[in-house]
Amino acid sequence: MTSIGSCCLLARGKGGLGRLTKEELVSLQKTMLQIRHFEQAVAKAFLAGQIPGFLHSSIGQEAVAVGVCASLREDDYVVSTHRGHGHVLAKGADLNEMMAEIYGKATGCCRGKGGSMHIADFNRGIVGANGIVGGGIPIANGVALAAKKRQRGQVVACFFGDGASNQGTFHEALNLASIWDLPVVFVAENNLYGMGTSQRRHQKVENIADRAAAYNIPGVVVDGNDVLAVREATLEACERARRGEGPTLLECKTYRHYGHFVGDPGAYREPGELEAWLKKDPLNLFRRYLEEQGIPASRLDELEAEAVEEVRLAVEFAYRSEEPLEETALEDVYVPTEAGRRAIL
Amino acid sequence: MMREITCREAVREALREELQRDEDIFLIGEDIGFYGGTNKVTQGLWQEFGSERIMDTPISEAAIIGAALGAAAVGMRPVAEIMFIDFIGVCMDQIANQVAKLRYMTGGKVTIPLTIRAPGGAGRSAAAQHSQSLEAWLIHTPGLLVAMPSTPYDAKGLLKAAIREDNPVVFIENKMLYNTKGPVPEGEYVIPLGKADIKREGGDVTLVATSRMVYFALEAAAKLADEGIECEVVDPRTLVPLDKETILESVAKTGRLVVVHEAPERGGFGAELAAVVGNEGFDYLDAPIERVCSKNAPIPFSPRLERFITPQVEDIMAAVRTTVLG
Numbered sequence A: 001m002t003s004i005g006s007c008c009l010l011a012r013g014k015g016g017l018g019r020l021t022k023e024e025l026v027s028l029q030k031t032m033l034q035i036r037h038f039e040q041a042v043a044k045a046f047l048a049g050q051i052p053g054f055l056h057s058s059i060g061q062e063a064v065a066v067g068v069c070a071s072l073r074e075d076d077y078v079v080s081t082h083r084g085h086g087h088v089l090a091k092g093a094d095l096n097e098m099m100a101e102i103y104g105k106a107t108g109c110c111r112g113k114g115g116s117m118h119i120a121d122f123n124r125g126i127v128g129a130n131g132i133v134g135g136g137i138p139i140a141n142g143v144a145l146a147a148k149k150r151q152r153g154q155v156v157a158c159f160f161g162d163g164a165s166n167q168g169t170f171h172e173a174l175n176l177a178s179i180w181d182l183p184v185v186f187v188a189e190n191n192l193y194g195m196g197t198s199q200r201r202h203q204k205v206e207n208i209a210d211r212a213a214a215y216n217i218p219g220v221v222v223d224g225n226d227v228l229a230v231r232e233a234t235l236e237a238c239e240r241a242r243r244g245e246g247p248t249l250l251e252c253k254t255y256r257h258y259g260h261f262v263g264d265p266g267a268y269r270e271p272g273e274l275e276a277w278l279k280k281d282p283l284n285l286f287r288r289y290l291e292e293q294g295i296p297a298s299r300l301d302e303l304e305a306e307a308v309e310e311v312r313l314a315v316e317f318a319y320r321s322e323e324p325l326e327e328t329a330l331e332d333v334y335v336p337t338e339a340g341r342r343a344i345l
Numbered sequence B: 001m002m003r004e005i006t007c008r009e010a011v012r013e014a015l016r017e018e019l020q021r022d023e024d025i026f027l028i029g030e031d032i033g034f035y036g037g038t039n040k041v042t043q044g045l046w047q048e049f050g051s052e053r054i055m056d057t058p059i060s061e062a063a064i065i066g067a068a069l070g071a072a073a074v075g076m077r078p079v080a081e082i083m084f085i086d087f088i089g090v091c092m093d094q095i096a097n098q099v100a101k102l103r104y105m106t107g108g109k110v111t112i113p114l115t116i117r118a119p120g121g122a123g124r125s126a127a128a129q130h131s132q133s134l135e136a137w138l139i140h141t142p143g144l145l146v147a148m149p150s151t152p153y154d155a156k157g158l159l160k161a162a163i164r165e166d167n168p169v170v171f172i173e174n175k176m177l178y179n180t181k182g183p184v185p186e187g188e189y190v191i192p193l194g195k196a197d198i199k200r201e202g203g204d205v206t207l208v209a210t211s212r213m214v215y216f217a218l219e220a221a222a223k224l225a226d227e228g229i230e231c232e233v234v235d236p237r238t239l240v241p242l243d244k245e246t247i248l249e250s251v252a253k254t255g256r257l258v259v260v261h262e263a264p265e266r267g268g269f270g271a272e273l274a275a276v277v278g279n280e281g282f283d284y285l286d287a288p289i290e291r292v293c294s295k296n297a298p299i300p301f302s303p304r305l306e307r308f309i310t311p312q313v314e315d316i317m318a319a320v321r322t323t324v325l326g
């Protein structure tokens, strides 16, 4: 499944690596449903004018977030992107705190200062989303470097888009991670577009994973809508990283069902493209698989109802929360050391 | 009645007219062509001029500025777009170490007729990486010219001047002003770089304001007029070169100066202007110079916090009262 060099094989899920119990399988679907309903709820609230700024929806890409994070340990890290709600939810972010942050409330995980594009929760290994395309990739290396120096066997899953793979930061960071054998899984979330520019128009490689050859690290392509395939490929990359053998470039082929941002009609898409991808909806695919495995449909419906309810409660929490006090705007610029205090005056 | 168009349309008109005028001009940037531009400034130009002249790039800011610089150095006149000015962080080496210095380092052997357009400014809850006003980084870099227009009329005339200029110009637009309308004549005109514009006349205090803050200053001036305080609002329009004469003349008349900009106070354009006026216009001053700027913090996401950090009309009014009433 893994190849070093220019040839990338398609990783296949449902195989031997790290077999899951039925309950574990069900929990993957649960997390995907949480993300789906979370994204739907924030889009709705945004369009109703309750959420400031702008939002990037990850609907359609849930299997990448969940498959990757399901193979991580609790003390592992994720580095995320502007389209990061799924990543951080899958890594265990608190629904309420996250929703409140997106609403810009004082109870938000970043005290209303970051919003959708800057969710972070260091206690849960969520090093942060990022508003700069490609901005997070080098940071993942530093987190991995620290993990390596401290010999705790932790890995970093670093998410970024197909568009980000054209930034200098991508190439610099992969090379560094390669020569230092850093424990990073570089997860290229290839949803075929960087904003309105299709992958065909922004790079000549068909597989971003082919670029692994340039750094002599494994490059793996996986069906990003198959949560088990993503999980297995990530597990293998993580094991390699924990053994001290260095990074992997894991490309997950997927698609965003909505526009670049909530409100973008996505007029640049090929006709029929969305329809074709909707047929490969990761949640539907996995639901079908779970039913084949004998999970009753009623149980799966229950899961969905639970997710809907949890998200509803989070929206209520966020909506009811207070806006931050003005004076808090000058906090967190610096640690309030003597120097830090004087610097904001 | 002169027609009114938006800043967005004014910039687009300038680009279109210049593209028609000179074959060596081309646009380069992310999603400026097929997609029509994140802020829709370049919408329609790709259809009109084709992909050879309206060039979509990958998300690679350093490559964009480098390519524009190289082409400019050998005689073309590229106009690069950086989608948000915040992203100049990604290509600051190309801008500050390459674009700004190539001519100097080569003893004047090369001319770089390059325009870099980028929108800045807060107001949309776009948070710390999509809301900044970074003109101070640029004016601190010898080799660059920096334009920062406020009205559609100024935007069009200054952009045409920037594109025809033989020095690199960073042309800073404001995302909150793209829909702002103003009178723009049908015919061709160019506004020379380095010429301030008095947006309102008044005898009690000089308000020098940039970009969106010009509108805030005008609003403050209108309200203060009701209190009997007459403000003169001066828009420098370009920060480099700076029209010191117009500003000093105004301060000579009013004896008071309030500088207003949206960038953080520390090390900002206001500090530079205060130094210029303190030095060259010391004798005119009847009161200490006031600055109304963002507080020294990043731009937060929450609308309430964003409003708190960035200057508001009331802040300008308070500063004016301080200088006038002491």
Ligand SMILES: Cc1ncc(C[n+]2csc(CCOP(=O)(O)OP(=O)(O)O)c2C)c(N)n1
Pocket (backbone or CB within 6 Å): A082, A083, A131, A132, A133, A134, A160, A161, A162, A163, A164, A165, A191, A193, A194, A195, A260, B030, B059, B061, B083, B087, B090
């Ligand atoms: C340095 C930088 N350049 C441009 C942007 C504007 N921008 C935000 S997201 C985006 C597209 C990113 O595409 P990709 O990396 O494929 O991620 P996706 O949006 O598809 O998840 C762009 C151009 C940015 N935020 N940062």
Ligand SMILES: [Mg+2]
Pocket (backbone or CB within 6 Å): A161, A162, A163, A189, A190, A191, A192, A193, A194, A195
């Ligand atoms: Mg993409």
